[in-house]
Amino acid sequence: MATTRIALIGGFAPRRCGIATFTADIHSALGIASNAIAIDIYAMKPAGARFQFDAAVTSTITENSLNSFVAAAAKINRSGADIVWLQHEFGLFGGPAGDLILELLERVAAPLIVTLHTVLPEPDADQLRVIQELVARAAKLIVMSEGAGRLLHTVYGADADQVVVIPHGVPDRPFGRTQEFKRKFGFDDRQVMMTFGLLSSGKGIETVIEALPAIVEKTPGTLYCIVGATHPNLLAREGEAYRERLQAQAKALGVADHILWRDAFLESDELLDLIEAADIYVTAYPGAAQATSGTLSYAVALGKAVISTPFAHALELLGDEHGILVPFNDSDAIAREVASLLDEPDRRLALQQRAYARGRDMLWSSFAAQSLRVIESVKIRRNLRHIHGPVGIEGLLRICDGTGILQHSIFTVPDRSHGYCVDDNARALMLMNRWGCETEPDRSRLASTFAAFVESAWNPESGEFRNFMGFDRKWLENAGSHDSCDRTIWALGATALEGNSAGMRRWARGLFDRTAQSAFGLTSPRATAFAMLGADYLLATETGHGLADRILNDGAMRLQALLDVHRRPVWLWFEPVLAYDNCRLSEAMIRAGLRSNRSDWTNSGLETLCWLFDIQIAPDGHFRPIGSESFGHAYQPPKPFDQQPVEIWAAIDAAAAAFDATGDPIWLTHAARAFEWFAGANDRGIAVACRASGSCHDGINPRGLNLNEGAESLLSFQLANCAIRDLLSLPE
Template sequence: MFFAHGSKGEDQHSSTIVSFPRRQAQRCVTIISTYPPRKCGLATFAADVVEQVGAHFDNVKFNIWAMTNGDAAIPEGVNAICSSDVESHRTAAAAINATTTDAVWVQHEFGIYGGPDGEMIIDLVDRIAAPLIITFHTVLEDPSDNQRRIIDHLVSRASRIMVMSPLSRDRLTERHHAPHEIIDVIEHGAPDRPFGREQQFKAERGLGDRPVLTTFGLLGRGKGLEAVIEALPAILRSNPDICYRIVGATHPNLVASEGERYREELMQRAEQLGVAHAIEWENRFLNTDELLDQLEACDIYLTPYPNLQQSTSGTLSYAVALGKAVVSTPYIHARELLAGGVGVLIEPQSVSGIADAVCSLLADPGTLAAQKLRAYDRGRQTIWPRFAEAVEQMIEQTVSRPLSKTALVQPSFDGVRRMSDSTGMFQHALGMIPDRRHGYCLDDNVRALMLLNVTTAIGTSEQTDRSTVCASFIQHAWNPDKGLFRNFMGFDRSWLEDFGSEDSNGRTVWSLAHTAVNNPNREIREWATRLYDEVLDHCATLDSPRTLAFITLGASAMLQVRPAHGPSLRAAERGAGILAHLAGQSRRPDWTWFEAMLAYDNPRMPQALIAAGMALGRNDWLEIGLDTLRWICERQIAAAGHFRPIGSEGFGQDYGHMPFDQQPLEAQAALDACAAAFAADGGPHWRRYGLAAWNWFFGANDRGEVLADPVSGLCRDGLNPRGANLNCGAESILAFQLGYHSMLALVPDEGQHSGDAVEKLKKQVSRALAYP
C-alpha cells in the first residue's frame, strides 16, 4: 500500500490509500527534459515523475538528461544537453545509445530545444535506438508550418505518446496522423493530502479568517493577472477583508529580457485602483512542499489565462487535488479537469466574470464548501499513486520484450516458393503477398541461386528446377553490348534498363562463382563457370568498395577449385589491394574503416579481405579484414548485447549513423562475415557476434519484434522506430534463409531439425507473427 507524502495531520477527509501490484522486471528509463534547479513547469514535472514513480515502483529507475541554456547549475548525477548546440543533442543521443536504457522519454515543449521552434530535438530523436516515449505538453490548434513539421516527425518516431488531455490526443490523431493505439491519456499528477485544512494553514501565515484567493506560477505576461487586479475593486466591495496572494517568481526568461517591469506594472495598477492593500506578493520560486502549504491556505484558486490552447497546468491539478474552489478561463486543461461542476469557467479577460464568480462563491459558504468537495473528489483520479501506476503501465507497454533463446531450425522453403514464379523471384511484397507491380530484380535472383546452392530444405529435383529458373534469369540479364548485367525487369518480362548498378554486377559475379563451387548439379556448375569466365574481365573497371568486395568474394571462391586461374587471381588481388589501401587511408584513432561513412552491407568489405587473405596467403589482408570486422561488429552491438545494425536512414553520414531503418540484409552480412572470420582464426567472439545477429531476427532487437518465422520461411522487411515493417520481400526472406547457413557454420552442433524443435519455435513466434 502507498501513502502520499506531505500530510500534516488528519481532518474530515484523510489522504487516499492506493494499492496495486508491483512488477518484478527492472526498468531503466532515460528522461530528456528541463530539470531543477531550472525554474519552469516542465522541470518540476520531470522531477515529480522521478520522485513519484520511483517511490511507488522500486523496479523503475531513471537517468536524467537536462536541457540547459547555462542559466542554472546541473545537479550531480544529471547529464546536460546544451539547448543551443546541435552537436550537444547528437552527442547526448550517442551517449544514451551506449547505455542499457529500456526506453527514452522526451518531454516536449517548443521552447526547450534548440533551433527554430526547437527543431534540434529531431537531431536527437533520430539517433535514439531505444523505444521512444514522447509527452506532448502542448498540442497547438493552429501550429505554424515548421511546428507542424516537427510534431509530425516526432509522432513518426514515437513508440508511445503521452498526453494529458483527450483533446490533445484527438488533435494528434486527426492533424498529425498519430495512431490512436499508441497514445496514452494520463492526467497531470497531483498530491494526496487531507481535505479541508484551510484554517490551519491560514493561521500559520497570519491570515486569520480572511477569504484567500491565490494564483501560483512563474509570473509572466500572458497569465491574465491584470484581469484579476481589475476585478478586485468589485470583489472588495462585497468582501472587504479579501486577500489575493500572487505566489511565484517572475519567469527567468522575462527577467532576462526586461527585469521586473511586468510585476512593477501590476503593482502600480493595484495602487491606482486602491487595491494594493489586498494583495500579497510572494516573489520567489517555491519547492513543491512549500507550494502545497501555500495552496492549502487558499479558498479560491484563480487561473485567468487568456491563452486557451494551454494543454496542461500543474498548479491547476494541484489545486483541484487539494480541494480548492477554482475559477478559471476555459483553456484546454481547465475545460476537461473542471467539467461537471468541478470548477467555475469564465470568459478570457472578463473582469466582470471573475468578480461575479468569486463574489458568488464567497456569498454562500455552503456553495463554496460543496465546490471544494467536488474538486477534492475529482482530484482522487489524479493523485500521484494513480499517476505513477499509469506511467509504469505505459513504460511496460513500451519496453521491448525479446524472446528467449531460439532453436536453430532450418527455415521452410515455402517462403521462397510463395515469392517465385516461372520467371524468377518477385522483388517486393505487400505483407506476404507478392507485389507484381515491382516485377523482378537480378539482385534477388542471384541471392536465390546462392541459397539453392546450399539448401537442404528441398529435394534434389526441385533444387535443380529452381536453380535452372534463376540461372535462366541471370543469363538473360547479361547484356553483351554493354558488357554488364541488367538489374530490373517488369512483370511483363521487359527489361527496364540497359545495365544495372555496379553492386548488382559485382554481386552476380560472386553468385556465379558460388554456384560454380557449390551447386550440386554438374551442368549448372559448368554453366556458372562459363558465364563467370565471360563476364569477369568486363568488371575490371568497376571500383566502388562494395562492388570490389563482391567481386573479390567471387574470385576468392573460384580459386578454391581453380587455384591457378589467372583472371580470378587478378580480380582478387585488385579488389583486396584497393580495399586494404582504403582501410589504411581512412583509418584514424577512433575509426577503423574503409570510408569516412557507413552504409549498407558493411561487413562485406572485411569479409572480402578475409577471403582473399585466406585464398592467396596474404596475412596482411587477413589481419586488416579481421580488424575491420571486429570494429564494425562492436559498433553494431548495443550496450544490452543485442544486434543493432547500421540503419538505412543514416547511410552516408560522416563518422556516424542513425539506428533505423534496420534491415535483414545487414544481419545476414554480419553472419556471413563472422562465419568467414571464425573459419580463419576460430575466435569465440565471432560466434558471439554472429549469434547476436541471428537472434536479431527473433526479437533480440531494439523493439523486441519477431521478424522471422522458420515455420513459414518468411521474414519481415525490417525494423523501424515504431516496430516491424510488415512486408516480406525477397531480399529479407533470402537474408534470413542464407543467414541460417552461416549460423550453422558458427554453431554446427546446435542445429536442431526435429519436429519438437519446430513445434517449440512455432509456439514462440505465433503471438508475434500472423503467418499461417
C-alpha cells in the same frame, strides 16, 4: 524481480520551471511506488547556468550543445538503460522547436517513452517535424488530457495504441484547511483569489485584473494573489516589463491594494500551503490551445473552487460541475462568477468538495502506478524462440512468380507496384544453390526462374546489368547501380561453384565470363567487395582463371588503399562512413588474402572485422547491427536504427571467412550471436523471423518491428540460416 533502469530526461531541482518540478515529482513518486526501479536523471541545463543540481542527478545535458546531447546518448547506452523517458517541451533543448533532443534520441537503443507537455493544434513546420519524429520513435506517448491525445492522432499521425492518457500528478493533502493557512499568511479576514505559475503574457492575467474592480465593489475584502516569478525566457527578453505593465494596469483601475504579488519561484511545500489559503483559483488562458495545465491540476486536487476559461484541459477537468467555465477574454464573466461564489459560501464549499473528490484520481501515487504499467508494457523481454534448424519455404514461394521474386510486400501481401530487381533475384539464385534436396521440385524450378531473370538483366549495349523491372516485365533502366551489377557477378561466381546442376553451373560460368569485365572501373567499395567474392567462388572452380584473378587482386589492392587513407586511431575502416553490408568488405579482404596467399590482406580483413564486431555488440552482449540512420556520417559511431536483416547474413558470412582464416572459435561465437538477432536477441527483444514459414520482417525500428516482409529480408534470413547451418555443422 529484476531492476528496471530508466533514463529520465527533463529539468530537475533546483532549476525553476514546471518541467523541472514535474520531473522531480516523477522521480519521487516512482521511488515510493516501486523498489524495482532505478532512475538515472539526465537534467537539462541552461547554457551558462551556475546552480548546483540535486545529488540525485546522474548527468546534465547543456541546451544548445550538440556534443552534450551526443555524450548523454553514449552514457545512456553504456548504462544499460531499459527505458528512456523524455519530458518534452519545445523550449527545453535548443535548436528549431527544440530539435536538438533528436540528436540524443536517434543514438539511444532503449525503448522510448515521451511525456508531451505541449501538443499544439496548429504547429509551425519545425514543431510539426519534431513531434512527428518523436511519434516515429516513441513506443508510448503520454499526454495528460484526452484532447491532447486526439491531436496526436489527427495532427501528428500517432497510432491509437501508442497514446496513453495519464492525468497530471498532484499531491495528496487533507481537505478543508483554508482558514488554517489563511492565518499562516495573514489573510484571516480576506476572501482570497489566486493564480500561480511562471508569469507570462499567455496566462490571461490582464483579464482577471480587469475584473477586479467589479469584484472588489461587491466584496471589498477580496485579495488577488498572483504567485510566481517571471518566466526566465521572458525575463531574458524584456526583464520585468510585463509585470510592470500589469502593476500599472492595477494601479490605473484602483485595485493595486487588492493584489499581492509573490515574485518568486516557491518550493513545493510553501506553494501548496499558499494554494490552501485560497478560496478561489482563477486561470484565464486566452486561447483553447493550452493542452495541459499543472497549476489547474494542483488547484483541483487541493479542493479549490476553480474558475477557468475553456481551454482543452479545463474542459475535461472541470466538466460535470467540478469547476466553472467562462468565455475567453471576458472579464465581466469572471467578475460575475467570482462575486457569486464569494457571496454564496455553501455553493462555494460544494464546488470545492467536488473538485477535491476529482483530484483523488490524480494523486502522484496513481500517476506512478499508471506509469509503471506503461513502463512494463514497453520493457524488453528477450525470450528467445528456437530458430536453429530447418526453415520453411512458404514465405519465399509467396512472393515469387514466373518472372522472378518480387521486391516488396505490404505486410505479407506481395506488392506488385514495385516490380522486381536483379539484386533480389541474384540473392535468390544463391539461395537455390544452398537449399537442400528436400525442397525439390521448388528448388530447381525457382533456380531456373531466377537464372533467367539474371540472364535477361544483362544489357550488352551498356555493358552492365539492369536492375529494376516493372511488373509488366519492362526494364526501367539501361544500367543498374554498381552495387547491383557486382552483386550479380557475385551470384554468378557462387552458382558456377554451387549450382545444383551441371547445366546451371555451365550457364553461370559462361555469363560470368561474358559480363565480369564490367566490374573494373566501378567506384563503390561494396561493389568491389561483391565482385571479389564472386571472383573467389569462380577461382575455386578454376585456379588461375585470369579475369577472376584480376578482379580479386585489383579489388583487394583498392580496398587496402582505401583502408590506408581512411583509418584513424579510433576508426579502422575502408571508408569515412558506415553503410549497409559493411561486413562484406572485411570478408572480401579475408577471402582475397586466403586465395592469393597474401597475409597482409587477410590481416586487414580480420582487423577491420574485429573493429566492426566490437561496435556491433550491445553492452548486454546481444548483436546490434549498424542501423541505416548511421549511413553517411563521417567518422561517427553508429546509430542503432533502422536495423536490417541483410547485416546479419553479412556478419555470419564474414565470421565464417575469419574462422577459415584463423580457426579461432571466437568467430563461431560471433556468428551465433548475430544469428540470434533473428530469434529475439536484439534491441527490442522480438523475433524478426519465423522458422516455420521461413519468412522474415523487414527489420527493427525504434518502435519495434517493421512488419513488412520483403524479398531482401526474407532472403537474408534464409541465406543466414544456410550459412550458420554450414558453419556450425547443424542438421539440414
